[in-house]
């Protein structure tokens with residue numbers, strides 16, 4: 337039996353959909369949820385709902401009873417980054433106690449020099465988790481997921497078609513943006529096919545692109561000029577602050593913009609293409625659909 341954590345989230349729910357599409361019976365799928373509230377859509381699928389929380393090892397040991405394979409979806413805790421690391425370590429510890437055989441973990445991409453990147457905290461949390469998992473005695477598959485294409489509009493803003501501008505401090509940095517849906521499909525493939533034991537996969541698009549190119553794609557689609565302005569981070573912070581944006585949000589945007597400018601997500605790889613059996617969706621196509 338396979339158990340999916342983060343089943344109420346965007347990624348976990350898509351993995352369940354793909355497992356069912358691949359023919360895994362609902363009776364062979366268990367999911368971990370924090371509470372039974374708002375789980376109607378999961379209940380309708382007929383999967384086995386189990387209560388657990390990354391904060392609570394004992395609850396997870398119970399939730400993982402009889403599970404052979406676990407998909408550990410990384411924590412989304414918004415507090416100190418150490419909370420996420422602790423959550424992952426708790427889940428792996430519980431899996432070991434519950435005699436789970438194999439863990440597939442959704443990590444994040446990193447490249448040489450990541451220790452100095454603006455998102456070093458996130459990347460290091462994943463690295464610590466990966467090392468703990470490798471030392472756990474369980475077999476593993478590590479999915480180093482690239483940055484979601486969906487994040488493009490979290491950074492560029494939802495109203496680009498109205499403002500005709502993207503204002504973001506990513507400079508000329510590029511990233512191998514991938515569709516969350518396709519990462520979920522790849523995870524479902526890994527969970528249902530052989531040959532992934534003790535492997536680490538870098539899952540990015542085959543071509544990395546930056547916001548200059550993204551602005552061009554949107555311009556082409558709208559048939560109207562969209563300008564990409566990439567300010568210094570201090571100017572960026574001042575402009576957002578003067579527009580009433582909360583400091584936490586400004587810090588988050590600045591951190592990811594700087595990380596893109598540094599090129600820490602500038603990776604191109606064809607492993608995702610191999611797992612999907614087709615080319616991953618290009619950013620240009622994604623933008624075409626958004627403005628279609």
Ligand SMILES: NC(=O)c1ccc[n+]([C@@H]2O[C@H](COP(=O)([O-])OP(=O)(O)OC[C@H]3O[C@@H](n4cnc5c(N)ncnc54)[C@H](OP(=O)(O)O)[C@@H]3O)[C@@H](O)[C@H]2O)c1
Pocket residue numbers: 341342343344345346347348369370371388389390391409410411412413423442444481482483484487
């Ligand atoms: N590659 C990228 O670009 C990217 C972008 C964003 C995030 N991520 C990472 O990828 C993960 C999956 O992405 P997503 O889009 O599915 O995120 P999401 O929609 O925010 O889902 C996160 C899931 O984790 C669950 N969760 C959070 N804290 C938990 C806890 N203490 N115990 C048990 N479950 C807990 C949530 O449950 P509730 O419904 O109960 O809250 C939810 O099901 C994220 O958690 C994050 O680590 C990656």
